[in-house]
Amino acid sequence: MHRDRGTVRRVPTGLILGVVLVALAFLVRALSPAFAGWGLPDRAQDTVTLALSVIIESAPFVFLGILLSTVVQVWLPHGFLTRFLPRQPLLRRASISLLGMFFPVCECGNVPLARGFMVGGFTVPESITFLLAAPILNPITIITTHHAFGFDDGILVTRIVAGFVIANVIGWLYSRHPDPDSLLTPDFAASCARPEQDGHEHDHPHPPAAGRMQKSVDLFARETAVIMPALFVGSLLAALTQVFVPRSVLLALGSNPVWSVLAMMALAFIVAVCSNVDAFFVLSFGSTFMPGGIAAFLTFGAMIDVKMLALMRTTFTTRTLVQITALVALMSAAAGLLVNYVG
Amino acid sequence: MSADAGTGSPKQRTDNRTRRHAPDWSGRLAERWRGIGLSLVVVVATVWLGVTGQLGLYIHPRYFGFTLVMAALGLVFVVASFVVPAPATGQSRSPRRNTLALVGSAVLLTVAAVAVLMVPPATLTSATATQREVNSGGLDTAEAADQAATLVGTGDYERLSVKEWVSLLAQSDDPALYTDKTARVTGFVLPDASDPENVFYVARFVVTCCAVDAQPIGLPVYQPGWSNSYNTDDWVEVTGFFAANPSATSTNTLAVQPSTIESVDQPSDPYVY
Known part of the structure; x- marks a missing residue:
């Protein structure tokens, strides 16, 4: 009885506070156009518009990624995912690189998901493999790429094969690392270690649903605390480069077999378009750039761009990200050049 | 706050x-x-x-x-x-x-x-449009071309949008095809970088995913001294017919010779898809 009353009293305070804050935010938003005439200069206005468009486009995927990650960490039995994977490391990573087929989250959502996988028992190289492969090897990306290019010039096949190979080669390289935990930021390495301690405390096989709800909400708070600032900063960087780096500089390089590849990779890095729609985006460059440039754009851009690096920095050290970026860039360029010279 | x-x-x-x-x-x-x-x-x-x-x-x-x-x-x-x-x-x-x-x-x-x-x-402004090449090609999707072809078939050229005209022009810029045809299109004013004094685009942004990938498209309009009457980024409805572009420096071979240019409000859906 006593406990019931306590719960009933506590819930409304928080609920009312939350609802009032949300209502207040709506009110501010609804009233703001009334003080129009902010008179922002065009470039500043466009920077805000572009950054906001990336945030509004990506935030739902981030939420979806966090929700799936929560399902993996809180609602599925511990080790549920790893149970079905082969034990042999090479085969295991190859299977992991196809997991994106079941979690078509887009690359921004893959970061919280990969974090969830690591907490749930994946090794560091395994999650790197997932993180690099999933944006390309997922049904939405494959369908949109096919829709945009069909089987022309081997662009679709190159993208799929290169995505698989690059993710697995990098996963293999890092599996030889003597101390994979040192690839992670200290904060994240610590939070990976924590759930195991929790596990000893309440070890019963079916924790009560209320406890799981609380854990899910807590995970939402923790993951958004890390991912949302990165998303904001990454989007702002992407918007600033869009507004201040003229795209025509890159377009001048389109018809040279080597430069077209490098220019398209640079473009992919700064535009930071989601992998499941970048094929439509790059379609408009199809007449200016050689197919190898397009293939390199679709391979490199899906794995690495300015926004992704900001997101991945939440989990991996700068040193690791520099290595991964260099490796992905080299192999994507190789794939692009192969298409231009051989295809 | x-x-x-x-x-x-x-x-x-x-x-x-x-x-x-x-x-x-x-x-x-x-x-x-x-x-x-x-x-x-x-x-x-x-x-x-x-x-x-x-x-x-x-x-x-x-x-x-x-x-x-x-x-x-x-x-x-x-x-x-x-x-x-x-x-x-x-x-x-x-x-x-x-x-x-x-x-x-x-x-x-x-x-x-x-x-x-x-x-x-x-909406995005011309500041972004000038960073990106206008009509950089590839925008002539099958749908836009089909739609345009249907409308061309009915002879109802005034219903063609900026995007449909651009896709037609991308297929052919033979002046003979366009001489007797009237265009009536709405867009924002964007100076033609190759002849900003005399030529402006009636421009729109095409969006495929979100505003970050917006690409400017536009129909060139030949109107010397246009900047006395209109500002860049103003929304206008231009009516006119196509002819060889009289501009000496513009890279566009065809341009709309306007009969009327009216200021209009920004449409509620400024982008095209």
Whole structure:
């Protein structure tokens, strides 16, 4: 009885506070156009518009990624995912690189998901493999790429094969690392270690649903605390480069077999378009750039761009990200050049 | 602003509860409310844009459903995190890092709240268009070409949009094809970089995913001294017929010779898809 009353009293305070804050935010938003005439200069206005468009486009995927990650960490039995994977490391990573087929989250959502996988028992190289492969090897990306290019010039096949190979080669390289935990930021390495301690405390096989709800909400708070600032900063960087780096500089390089590849990779890095729609985006460059440039754009851009690096920095050290970026860039360029010279 | 000011109350709550156990309450406070605050800002902005029909200023309509559903779910989690008490876990850090975390989070949240909740929603301007090549090709999708072909078949040229004209011009710029045809199109004024004095584009942005990938397209209009009557970024409806472009320097071989140019309001859906 006593406990019931306590719960009933506590819930409304928080609920009312939350609802009032949300209502207040709506009110501010609804009233703001009334003080129009902010008179922002065009470039500043466009920077805000572009950054906001990336945030509004990506935030739902981030939420979806966090929700799936929560399902993996809180609602599925511990080790549920790893149970079905082969034990042999090479085969295991190859299977992991196809997991994106079941979690078509887009690359921004893959970061919280990969974090969830690591907490749930994946090794560091395994999650790197997932993180690099999933944006390309997922049904939405494959369908949109096919829709945009069909089987022309081997662009679709190159993208799929290169995505698989690059993710697995990098996963293999890092599996030889003597101390994979040192690839992670200290904060994240610590939070990976924590759930195991929790596990000893309440070890019963079916924790009560209320406890799981609380854990899910807590995970939402923790993951958004890390991912949302990165998303904001990454989007702002992407918007600033869009507004201040003229795209025509890159377009001048389109018809040279080597430069077209490098220019398209640079473009992919700064535009930071989601992998499941970048094929439509790059379609408009199809007449200016050689197919190898397009293939390199679709391979490199899906794995690495300015926004992704900001997101991945939440989990991996700068040193690791520099290595991964260099490796992905080299192999994507190789794939692009192969298409231009051989295809 | 409001979201930032609002987190003040939970601040005190967490503070009172944890101070005795841990000196690093400021770091925990930042960790607990930073993500929730930013999520609140994004979710409220998304729902509001959806309700007022302005989401199209930022993303392609094919994402409206997914985005709004996830925003609603996000809203549930945001409110739920006020209901569920924060666990007393968290890493200990140096006092300096904790203060940094708190100040950084407060600044980020304030900037985000102002930019997302207070700056009026806006379409992209010519500042972005000039960074990108106009009519850079590839925009002649099968659908636009089919639509254009159908409309050309009926002889109803005035119904062709900027995008449909551009796709027709991309297929052929033979003046004979266009001589007797009248165009009536709406777009914003964008100077032709190769002859900004005499030629401007009636321009639109084509969006495939979100505003970041917006590409400018436009029909060149030959009107010497246009800048005396119109400003860049003004929305206009231009009626006229195509002819060889008299401009000596413009890279466009054809241009619209306007019979009327009228100022119009910005359409509620400024982008084309």
